[in-house]
Amino acid sequence: MRSGFFKETIVEHIHLTDSRLQRAWILIGLAVLLTAPLWLNFYGLSLVTLMMITAIGAIGLNILTGWTGLISLGQTAFMVLGAYAYAISTETWGWPPLLGFALAGIVPMLASVLIGIPSLRLTGLYLAITTLASSFIVNHLVLEFDGLTNGSSGIFVNRPVIFGYAFNSDASLFYLVAGFGILAILLSLNLRRSRVGRAFFAIRDNDNAARVMGINLSAWKIYAFMVSSFVVGICGALYGIFLSFVTVDGFPFLLSIEALAILIVGGIGSIAGAVLGAIFLVGLPELLGMVFSFFGPEVQSLLATSAHEVKGVLYGLIIIFFLRLQPHGLMGLWSDLKRAWTIWPLRY
Amino acid sequence: MTILKGLLAAALLAAPAGAALANQGITDKEILLGEIEPLTGPPGLLGVAHNLGARLAVAEANAEGGIAGRQLRLIAEDDGYVNSRTIQGVRKLIHSDKVFALTSLSGSGQAIAALSVVEQSGIPTMISIGPVPQLFEPPRDNVFVVGQTYTEGMRQLALHLAKAHPDKRWGVILQDDDYGKALAEGLKQARNDVKLNIAYEATYARNQRDFASEMLGVKDKEVEVLIAGGIISENIAMVKEAERLGISPVIATFWPGRVPEVLKAIGPASDGLLSVDYVMPLQSAGGIAFLEKATKYLSPEEVARVNRYTMSGYSSTATLIAAIKACEADLTWACTIKALETNPAMDTGVMAPISFAGGSRFSNSPVHILRADAATASYSLVE
């Protein structure tokens, strides 16, 4: 009987995949994902696209919050910066989209240095506070510099044309987003197993011990913040393309809260958790809609007028529920299930 | 890997083109209509009212026997005034619920964001909550905008104020978004015709609650005519601050906040507040007839929530239903769009007759000036 899965060497530990079975599952997962446009309808496809965009943002935030243990409430701000960097460079200046995506990562990255320098010298909640402030300041700046950003009127974003291929249809946008999603996952998986990732973990687990090991705390915190903001900026650009229109209204502050909620629901610190959390929270309204429709037309019409509020309450309840009863999120639930399956009928 | 590539290519080729939907949403028994708007919270003040108007038009058409034996049914989606949810909701209505036509695309920002989805699909769409130029310039074949632009409303209001209160010192407080910009543009156009002495100007950030410093500026510059360019809460705050500071300029507001709840929230200080609108007040002859109709088809609680958005929503939906009716024999999008263009002007009694003749996609409804009465929390026409 298999009693567990043990890794004996550091090489085994840092391998991306550890068994044939796992590689097979990854291939099956990829095949399902890549054939999705064949069997999903329009609406389902755009829902999955939105899930993937949200997951990219969550993967980015996970580097900062999950690995380095720093709370950011500025997800919205970096998404706005990324989206505008992409929209201005490709639409106004006519840059090729790939350069636009690069800028969409670099601008938030530079902003994170600016925000990070005053706040990351300190321990505690200060990053949460400055990022909260920065999301309001960024919105104001976008509206103030309307010569560049077109102010409140926003900028229309066309679908990108990369190497002569126009990503016009919903299916091609899906593949573009899927490509970025896979890149983000690979980037963050590789970061995690490198010296950099281990430094982040060390800071999260015990900053004093990390410093003793020779990690320059403020520098490495800023590195984490920069990498995280880069990925979040790309997420913002993709979101802008998805909406086909970039304004500050398109990025409500709630997105920052949603991103943190995704990490908690998925399982903080885990990449798969970030993806699962995004799928769960973006899909939740649809799931609720289906549940409501089971109760017949009366309940449905009663709830139709206040569906948003019902969802809001449930959304908050789910966050609190996970924090209290399942702090390791869906990933924790999954590993509990796996263990139960392996050692059944024993209890431990 | 080649298998994957093959799948990828197949998927790209198989991506459906969105054209073959032209008569979706029609069964033997019913025709499905859809709309999206904020149905909750403060923006729900307008969304719910619009929804009531659309439902009223649908109920009326159904009571008259429907369309070629089919009953109309309306599905409403709530977007909470959030752009991404509008886009998702519109996609759901078009591709999942498969409605035949859309009767609302939520507010102006949301409609602009969702426009490309709507345009690609080709579904007949009426927009009546936030009629802004970006929605009908250039005209999109399937998108019809009912109402008047804020710019033209501001221009008419300024001309009226300049005539009624000549040689006064003006104050202008605007919001820092496209709504505020449209008003500023209207004011600029009015200045081509009349000379205005604008003594105080301020642009506030959205969600601002405390208007003390703005109104102190109004007091300091001895403003006699004030353009209050807020929507709901902002106008309430501005008028109440004016009351506190003991100043009483002529205050003019716009239609987005022309709902009784605002007058009630302001209290007695709302007396004499001016407004501009292309929809008739509830106390006019057309408004009274409209309320009677509403009482017939809606519940008493719903009638209590009727306001100007109910009237504009009713008018635009009734225009659409008339066009669908004209296509009884050929229930397709193309015929409906053609009928919207060629039908005689639709007169609902609560707005000037609506027509889209001459290839225009904008009803260009004329506006009139209204004055508020605090005691009854209502507006009446000024002439």
Next chain:
Amino acid sequence: MTYFLDLISSGLAIGAVYGLIAMSFAIIYKSTGLLNFAQGEMAMIIAYVAWSISVRVEGNPFIVAAGSIGFAILFALIVERIAIRPMMGEPILSQIMVTIGLSVIFRSAVVLILDGLPHNMAVASGNALVDLGGVRLRVAQIAVVGCLFLAILAMWLFFRGSRFGVAMRAVAADEATARLMGVNIGRIQMAAWGAAAVMSGAAGVLFAIAYELSPALFHLGLKAFPAAILGGLDSIIGSAFGGIVIGITENLVGGYISSGLKEIAGFVIIILILMIRPYGLFGQKRIERL
């Protein structure tokens, strides 16, 4: 000159509202190290409940005051017991996320249970105008300034004199030692939440009377946040001062520079203060020893 005085007095009135909510942030932070992101939402709910009471008793100020204080305490205790207490000892991110979850629930609940529409809140003569040497203010605005000073005095006496206040200070200074001395942390937390709800509730209700009652009232929490940072998150009286500074700064910025900047003035102050004096004007510098 009157323009300047008017700006200062308006700033003082709104600053007192921020100050009361900032004190609520500070008292919870000081006693449990937790930032309550739902404070503004709690003020909003209490204001809506006060409005529901006021329409039933024709604006009798005593019943409204007693009813809303009673509700505020009950509400805070329930929230603390159900949602916050079980999270004691969990990582700070989890605790903060619980308050963020609460804020989402409250915002939706106010629309679901109450109507969530803007209202005119008429309580006795709260809306009446008083002329103070050329500066006109509403009774509720004067009342909120009064409440702030009352709260400052009460806090000062409480932390100086009462056994419970000393225990609270002990918890703030060193939780583990305080526990060993027999201080009941649960009760300290309950007291902090109750006091915070009463202070922010008073701010919310008086704001609703003097300005406007709408679900957007929770934004006051965001405005009070910079105030608490400016004063020092662990200094309750400093936070009150921070509120007044932010209120006056906003009005001066709005009056002399630009309206648009007014809304973010507080957030710019946060960034500046964290660069210069991260623990706030009156906060205690934290010295870590290994």
